[in-house]
Amino acid sequence: MPVLRKVSPSATSEPTGTEACFLSALQLASGSDPAFRASTLPNRVLEPGKKATLIVRFQPPSEGEFQGLAEGWVSHPTHGHPLVNLVGRGVQGCFSVQPTTVDFGINRLVCGPRTREFMAYNDCPGEVKVAGMKLEQAGAQFAVSGALPATIPPGGRVKLTAKYAPVEEGDDAATVRFTLKDGAVFNAGLVGRGLSKTDQTDRFIQQAEARVDVLFVVDNSGSMMEEQQSLGANFAAFLSQAAAAQVDYRIGVTTTGLDPSPGGWSECPGGALGGENGRLFPVDGTSPRIITPETPNAAGVFANNTHVGVCHWNEQGLDATWRALSDPLLYNLDDPRTPQLNDGNGGFLREDAKLAIIVLSDEEDFSSQPVAFYETYLLALKGNDPSKVSFNAVVGPEDLTTCTTSSSSGSRYMELARRLNGVVDSICTPNWAASLEKLSESAFGPNRAFPLSELPEDPGAIAVRVDGVPVTEGWAYDARANAVIFERLRAPAPGVVVEVTYPLGCP
Known part of the structure; x- marks a missing residue:
């Protein structure tokens, strides 16, 4: 029974x-x-x-x-x-655990344990005492470790590690329960699937992207004035695919600045002195902060919202992205931590919409966490469905001799873009309209990248079928993204089923 x-x-x-x-x-x-x-x-x-x-x-x-x-x-x-x-x-609290669900995906029984990182955050004005961290599970598939119990100071972070080693086929789940000294309890979920088979078939239904949420993260440092102007002046090029496909979009802008600028030769507009800290620009609401197909004079609003100023000197674009899309900003119309009114990001992210993030910066990212953390968090926002998230980077290229005005290569941004199937372009692009058309295709166009759920043991043995018909050309395997990517003119049509079969390796 x-x-x-x-x-x-x-x-x-x-x-x-x-x-x-x-x-x-x-x-x-x-x-x-x-x-x-x-x-x-x-x-x-x-x-x-x-x-x-x-x-x-x-x-x-x-x-x-x-x-x-x-x-x-x-x-x-x-x-x-x-x-x-x-x-x-x-x-409503200022202690949190992110991501709230750590998904290990599929792990073959013959492979070793798989490891993921997650974080405990104290964004409270005072210290938080974590009295206990307990793993509750059926069996011994999961393990967690980290420097808890502990007292976390204001603004403190504690890195935690979870491991998954399935012992039999099937889905596994566990809960990590955090108990604070005041009795409050916070949970994080761990999920994974054990498999003994040697082949994997990933199935995708090509969707018509009817709803897309786009977050621009714009560098507000002193060298970005011309790039901000070019971005704002070419909004029509960016919307080219959206208009052709009649996409229901929401577009918001934030900056790479977390803290207000200490002052100097320039001040940033928008009410936050360059320290948006993930809040959509302009924080003071002097223009619409979320652009939709119904926004009057959308091009003018976008031009205004991308002129974020040139006052800041500490580019932390990945942290800004994460904060824009996490509590308390994501689900609240007002940020309870700040004196400004209605400066939350509530209403921007829709559960059933694709999420496209576009970062523009001429400097390396100096955020607080490894790139893998942001990948895990962004995927978790969309139920760990890689086809629902793209991260795109218009940044300093690897070869700075082709972009002498860039201070450094945006290597962390480029790494995340490759992990999340996005476009990488140079901040020194000579043709902003063409670059924004590529970004528009990535955000609004038919999906061309189909990320594999696991690592293939032999990429040469990958087989692709579209609606049951073998397809031997017009696509390639991208090892950096671990994805099958179709050529632009060979993108599968909406409604078809794409199947990718490959021998399983160990990560």
């Missing part, structure tokens, strides 16, 4: 007898609060000792208690409808 038990953030059904059983519709029950989300598992036969796991994600829209129910049906005469209660609480 299967026994359904809760393994936050999941519900797991495991046969405990000696006979196989039939599992039907492991899912969220009707009437569960929308704060809980899960995809129904397909019907299946569970062999003795095997398991089926329903991954439940919890995203509260406000403070308060939320309740739900996970249910399934099994072939048992008296226990055929097992249930699991789901309970969660939303709080």
Whole structure:
């Protein structure tokens, strides 16, 4: 008989007898609060000792208690409808753990443990005392480590490490529970899938990108005046693909500055003195901060919003990106930490929209975390679906002799763009209209890059099918992005199914 038990953030059904059983519709029950989300598992036969796991994600829209129910049906005469209660609480706090779900993806059983990093943050005005960090799981697939319990000073960060080593095939999930000294509890989820097979087939449905959210991160240092003007003057080129495909877009701008400029020969406009800290520009609301197809004089608004000033000298574009797309800015119309009114980013990011990030800078990024951290966080925003996120970099090139006005190469930006299937271009581009057309294609055009879920052991053995028909040309494997990328004129049409089969390697 299967026994359904809760393994936050999941519900797991495991046969405990000696006979196989039939599992039907492991899912969220009707009437569960929308704060809980899960995809129904397909019907299946569970062999003795095997398991089926329903991954439940919890995203509260406000403070308060939320309740739900996970249910399934099994072939048992008296226990055929097992249930699991789901309970969660939303709080407004300045302590956080990011990302809230660490997804290890697929790991072959013959490969070694897979490692991911995540962070505990104290953005409170005072110290936070973390009294405990406890891993709750079924089995011993996951392990966590880090310098907790500890007292974290204001603005402090504690790097944590999670490892995943599956012992059998199937989905695995666990919860890392953080307990503060005042009794508050915060959770982070760990998920992964163990596989023993030697081949992997990734399936993609080519979507027509009807909804896209675009975040520009613009360098506001002293050498960027001409580039800001060129960007603002070529807005029509950027919107070329969006107009052709009738995309429902939202466009926002922030800067690479986190703290207000200490002053000097120039002041930055917008109300934050160059220290947007992830807030959309202009912070003071003197022009619309989110541009949509309905925005009057959108080109003029974009030109204004990209003239962010040239007052700052510490470019931290990746941190600015992360802060723009995380609490407390992301879900609030007002940033509770600042005196300005209505300076939050609430309403910018839509759950069902593709996210495109475009950074423009003539300096290297000096943000606080490894590039892999930002990759993990941005993917987690979109359910770890690489086709829903792109990161694009118009920065100092690797060969600075081709761009003498750039202070340094934007190597960290370029690395993230390659990881997240974006466009890389030189900040010294001689043709801004052409460069912005390429960025427009990346943000709004048909998807050409299909990131593989795992690392192929032999890239030469990759096989591609489109709607079941083998395709042997018009695409190439990009090892840096670990993706199959189609040529521009060979991009699969909306609605078709793209299948990529390859032998599995070990990361």
